Amino acid sequence: xxxxxxxxxxxxxxxxxxxxxxxxxxxxxxxxxxxxxxxxxxxxxxxxxxxxxxxxxxxxxxxxxxxxxxxxxxxxxxxxxxxxxxxxxxxxxxxxxxxxxxxxxxxxxxxxxxxxxxxxxxxxxxxxxxxxxxxxxxxxxxxxxxx
Numbered sequence: 001x002x003x004x005x006x007x008x009x010x011x012x013x014x015x016x017x018x019x020x021x022x023x024x025x026x027x028x029x030x031x032x033x034x035x036x037x038x039x040x041x042x043x044x045x046x047x048x049x050x051x052x053x054x055x056x057x058x059x060x061x062x063x064x065x066x067x068x069x070x071x072x073x074x075x076x077x078x079x080x081x082x083x084x085x086x087x088x089x090x091x092x093x094x095x096x097x098x099x100x101x102x103x104x105x106x107x108x109x110x111x112x113x114x115x116x117x118x119x120x121x122x123x124x125x126x127x128x129x130x131x132x133x134x135x136x137x138x139x140x141x142x143x144x145x146x147x
Contacts, residue, residue: 018103020140029093030141031061035083040068047075051083061147064096081105090137093147113137
């Protein structure tokens with residue numbers, strides 16, 4: 001197994017915390033459902049985790065997240081949320097991934113949606129896990145196409 005460490009001296013990725021309305025403005029779609037399968041593979045010269053999200057109506061959405069492990073080679077990308085089979089998600093989408101990495105992916109628990117952005121460097125300083133009413137996310141994303 002090989003281990004690669006990349007260091008960018010003086011380079012920092014800093015994000016601004018976005019509320020659901022802000023995420024909706026930056027997004028080109030939305031998805032809501034249960035992760036039924038997640039696997040990592042090589043694509044476009046990098047490792048990606050592809051999660052299949054199954055909607056209530058049975059429709060599937062592929063969610064692409066940078067990073068994962070393939071044949072003992074692992075890539076970890078700061079700010080990328082982790083998903084596992086069985087996770088119930090609401091996702092603001094930009095292309096094939098969540099808008100603004102961890103900010104656009106919410107773990108659904110009953111009527112609540114929880115976002116974990118502790119791994120992101122925020123302009124406002126460290127942000128704790130945020131909790132929103134699922135209905136508020138749905139309202140914010142109502143004009144976005146379902147994928």
